Amino acid sequence: MNLDKLLETGDRCIFLEPPTCTANCPVHLEIIEFISEIEKGDFQKAYKLMEKKLPFHKIIGRICDHPCESVCVRNEAGGAISISELEKSVLEYGAAKPKKVWPVPKKKGKIAVVGSGLSGLTAAVDLDKKGYEIVLYEKTDRLGGRLWNHIGDSLKEKTLSEELKQVEDKGISIQFNRLIDENSLSDLLSEYDAVYLGASDWTAPLEIDKITFQVGELNLFAGGAMVTQNDSVIFSASSGRRAALSIERFLSKVSLTDSRDREGIFETPLKQDVSETDVLPKVEKQASVYSQEEAIQEAKRCIKCQCRKCMDGCNHLRKYDISPYAYIRQINHSERIILGTHYANKMINSCTECGLCQEECFLDISMKDVIQETRESMVERNKMPVSAHDFALKDMAFSNSSRFSLVRKQPSKEASKDLFYYPLISFSDYVKGLYHGTGKTEYLFYPGCQLPASYPDDIKGIYEYLVGHMKGDVGIYLGCCGAPADWAGRQDLMGENVAAIKKVWEEMERPTFILACSSCIRVFEKYLPEIKVRSLWDIYLEKGLPNKNWIKSPQTLSVHDACGTRENSELQESIRKIAESLGYTIEEMKYSKEKTKCCGYGGLVYYANREQADGFVAERIQESPHDILVYCTMCKDLFVSGGKRTYHLLDLIYPKDNEDGAVKKMPTLSERHQNRSLVKRSLLKEIWREDVDEPVPDDYQLVIPETVRQNMEDRYILLEDVQAVIKNAQEIRKRFYNPDSGDYLASLKIEHVTFWVQYAQEDDKFLIKSVYSHRMEIVEE
Amino acid sequence: MYQEKEDYQSWICDKCQKELELSKVKVRYLEGEFEVELLNCPTCHQVFVNESLALGKMLEVEQGLEDK
Numbered sequence: 001m002n003l004d005k006l007l008e009t010g011d012r013c014i015f016l017e018p019p020t021c022t023a024n025c026p027v028h029l030e031i032i033e034f035i036s037e038i039e040k041g042d043f044q045k046a047y048k049l050m051e052k053k054l055p056f057h058k059i060i061g062r063i064c065d066h067p068c069e070s071v072c073v074r075n076e077a078g079g080a081i082s083i084s085e086l087e088k089s090v091l092e093y094g095a096a097k098p099k100k101v102w103p104v105p106k107k108k109g110k111i112a113v114v115g116s117g118l119s120g121l122t123a124a125v126d127l128d129k130k131g132y133e134i135v136l137y138e139k140t141d142r143l144g145g146r147l148w149n150h151i152g153d154s155l156k157e158k159t160l161s162e163e164l165k166q167v168e169d170k171g172i173s174i175q176f177n178r179l180i181d182e183n184s185l186s187d188l189l190s191e192y193d194a195v196y197l198g199a200s201d202w203t204a205p206l207e208i209d210k211i212t213f214q215v216g217e218l219n220l221f222a223g224g225a226m227v228t229q230n231d232s233v234i235f236s237a238s239s240g241r242r243a244a245l246s247i248e249r250f251l252s253k254v255s256l257t258d259s260r261d262r263e264g265i266f267e268t269p270l271k272q273d274v275s276e277t278d279v280l281p282k283v284e285k286q287a288s289v290y291s292q293e294e295a296i297q298e299a300k301r302c303i304k305c306q307c308r309k310c311m312d313g314c315n316h317l318r319k320y321d322i323s324p325y326a327y328i329r330q331i332n333h334s335e336r337i338i339l340g341t342h343y344a345n346k347m348i349n350s351c352t353e354c355g356l357c358q359e360e361c362f363l364d365i366s367m368k369d370v371i372q373e374t375r376e377s378m379v380e381r382n383k384m385p386v387s388a389h390d391f392a393l394k395d396m397a398f399s400n401s402s403r404f405s406l407v408r409k410q411p412s413k414e415a416s417k418d419l420f421y422y423p424l425i426s427f428s429d430y431v432k433g434l435y436h437g438t439g440k441t442e443y444l445f446y447p448g449c450q451l452p453a454s455y456p457d458d459i460k461g462i463y464e465y466l467v468g469h470m471k472g473d474v475g476i477y478l479g480c481c482g483a484p485a486d487w488a489g490r491q492d493l494m495g496e497n498v499a500a501i502k503k504v505w506e507e508m509e510r511p512t513f514i515l516a517c518s519s520c521i522r523v524f525e526k527y528l529p530e531i532k533v534r535s536l537w538d539i540y541l542e543k544g545l546p547n548k549n550w551i552k553s554p555q556t557l558s559v560h561d562a563c564g565t566r567e568n569s570e571l572q573e574s575i576r577k578i579a580e581s582l583g584y585t586i587e588e589m590k591y592s593k594e595k596t597k598c599c600g601y602g603g604l605v606y607y608a609n610r611e612q613a614d615g616f617v618a619e620r621i622q623e624s625p626h627d628i629l630v631y632c633t634m635c636k637d638l639f640v641s642g643g644k645r646t647y648h649l650l651d652l653i654y655p656k657d658n659e660d661g662a663v664k665k666m667p668t669l670s671e672r673h674q675n676r677s678l679v680k681r682s683l684l685k686e687i688w689r690e691d692v693d694e695p696v697p698d699d700y701q702l703v704i705p706e707t708v709r710q711n712m713e714d715r716y717i718l719l720e721d722v723q724a725v726i727k728n729a730q731e732i733r734k735r736f737y738n739p740d741s742g743d744y745l746a747s748l749k750i751e752h753v754t755f756w757v758q759y760a761q762e763d764d765k766f767l768i769k770s771v772y773s774h775r776m777e778i779v780e781e
Numbered sequence: 782m783y784q785e786k787e788d789y790q791s792w793i794c795d796k797c798q799k800e801l802e803l804s805k806v807k808v809r810y811l812e813g814e815f816e817v818e819l820l821n822c823p824t825c826h827q828v829f830v831n832e833s834l835a836l837g838k839m840l841e842v843e844q845g846l847e848d849k
Contacts, residue, residue: 345848346848385844385848387843733796734827736792736801737793737795739793741791745831774843778807778830779814780826
């Protein structure tokens with residue numbers, strides 16, 4: 001995994017970027033934090049933030065020309081936040097005595113500051129704090145320069161005098177009535193280690209560096225109006241502070257120019273979307289300063305700009321309260337650990353890889369791709385927790401085993417006369433044409449693994465429909481596309497699976513695949529682009545629906561699009577048109593079509609972190625007051641288990657008598673296996689007229705209470721596992737016995753998992769009391 | 782990993798009809814291999830793991846090793 005590239009991706013995330021107000025504040029007051037404290041009513045903490053960032057905050061806080069306000073994004077929704085008024089209120093209600101600062105020994109060098117306006121004072125105080133000896137040259141007999149022009153309603157003479165007196169109290173040496181001209185300046189330059197020039201009326205031309213404010217190569221630095229070219233108070237203070245930093249670097253003999261691109265005002269990459277923000281008018285002050293309550297109300301208007309679009313849409317990012325920026329840093333850390341715990345593993349396996357974050361990100365950051373690459377890397381480095389995807393991969397192996405997998409060409413006309421050849425078929429459920437097979441397999445129906453598991457009774461009907469509607473022969477191919485291997489980062493298994501599918505495709509002379517599952521569609525697009533595919537749902541729309549007379553009472557539905565079809569707008573439209581043609585009204589959810597969410601199954605999150613999967617389900621099902629319509633069986637399964645009335649499109653196309661499709665509970669993990677096998681057997685028997693081995697009957701008759709059954713689901717334990725444990729225990733008596741209760745407890749290791757079953761035997765029935773498993777191997781000697 | 786007395790006091794080995802005893806047992810998972818005191822049959826040495834051990838401490842150790 002290319003970690004440099006990974007970190008570059010993370011650095012593009014603007015989650016931590018400052019808002020426009022702070023970026024346009026020349027001294028970078030943390031305005032969101034400042035306003036948040038006011039909102040909480042904590043004027044003291046807000047005051048501390050002012051004290052930290054604003055030089056002479058008691059002066060500037062009253063006369064600042066607030067460049068922050070004109071760029072406030074609230075301008076488009078009721079008017080900018082009155083940041084300057086809030087500062088005044090904080091000085092009024094939150095002021096505290098300055099902290100006692102111990103004087104630093106002045107050993108680092110001697111600096112002359114010319115001019116005691118705001119820039120000079122700022123430079124002097126900043127450098128004094130750093131341990132330089134400062135001599136301040138002022139041409140008049142008082143400090144402050146043009147600050148005195150600001151005396152008025154806000155800044156009182158008394159306040160200004162008190163603040164200026166503090167400069168003298170610091171012990172900075174001040175030379176009043178000393179006018180510095182060009183001649184005396186060169187004396188200062190040789191007498192002092194560095195000189196700061198903040199004389200606003202300086203007329204001699206100087207070549208001032210725009211970033212460092214250094215004059216030529218000299219030990220002279222300039223600031224104030226000479227640099228800012230305006231009357232702004234806050235720019236003046238900022239220039240003094242930046243020049244002071246240059247002087248410190250100059251005297252410490254370090255680079256003057258390194259990492260200074262965000263000094264003064266800069267452009268923040270953060271973009272705030274206010275299109276959905278409520279318009280709120282400014283709070284007008286009723287006196288000269290906001291009351292505390294007015295200030296709090298005004299603070300509440302602040303949007304607290306931050307880009308959270310991906311997090312707003314994603315239950316996973318919010319559950320872990322993590323931005324792509326921080327997420328990628330954690331992945332980077334996890335990838336670099338050699339010895340130690342990979343704390344990020346569970347998080348990495350809790351992403352559904354649905355792709356919504358990328359859809360929401362105007363910088364196109366795709367956590368789906370990052371997570372996929374990370375999982376593949378974890379597998380390669382042998383760092384993927386085995387238990388996370390074990391069950392899903394076993395399920396995939398099952399589907400590709402002889403218990404489900406099947407490839408057949410369409411039966412010949414003679415062999416299937418009574419099936420597909422209807423001279424009169426106007427009332428028929430599914431066949432509207434004559435047999436029109438050609439002997440060449442033009443199409444291969446590939447229903448995937450979950451559709452036959454959830455809708456075993458409908459597969460035959462769908463196949464017959466396809467045979468009756470498609471020009472050319474339609475074969476069938478049962479198996480798993482490999483989506484679980486893809487999600488688990490198992491490129492080895494994925495490669496084998498893709499090769500197997502491709503082999504069938506070649507042998508069948510490259511037919512078009514008819515896909516019903518959105519995960520299959522995604523996998524075929526990603527791994528098998530050479531195979532032409534069609535969606536079953538598009539075919540229904542094109543060829544017409546079977547069972548048109550079945551329509552029950554029409555209602556309003558919300559379509560939950562499968563995340564695998566995010567970019568497939570044609571398919572999304574087909575679904576809606578099918579539902580509408582059946583008489584249903586569609587009401588879209590906020591997150592739909594290309595912005596759909598994942599149900600919680602994607603990325604195998606359902607297996608790796610059930611709690612996370614439940615989070616996705618709970619969030620999604622409350623986003624519509626209507627019944628939901630889905631076209632992926634796992635979406636249906638999860639939403640119904642979450643308690644939401646949900647139809648699969650098949651429930652509408654092939655409705656069953658006396659059954660409310662929207663609440664139909666989906667099969668258990670064991671039943672899914674059984675259903676797949678059943679589909680294979682019944683297709684072989686009923687379409688291909690082949691002799692089929694009946695399934696071996698269970699060895700033992702099990703009685704399983706509902707709570708135990710639920711535990712089996714939650715613990716990924718199959719009926720066949722329980723049967724195997726009991727068989728082993730009964731046959732070799734390797735088990736424990738509890739004389740008090742009469743229960744037995746037995747275990748059996750199957751592949752990497754040891755299963756335990758506690759049971760009681762009553763005649764030929766086995767009452768199952770509890771089931772559990774562990775992966776740790778007990779070495780019995 | 783250890784087992785509370787009340788969790789197992791009634792169980793016996795069905796095959797040997799012996800009461801269970803605590804003794805050192807070797808367990809391994811991934812690259813970790815260690816000895817822990819677990820109940821087992823003093824004769825045939827089949828090891829007893831109850832639900833709270835399997836889903837508690839054992840799972841915790843498994844997950845810890847998986848994240849190493």
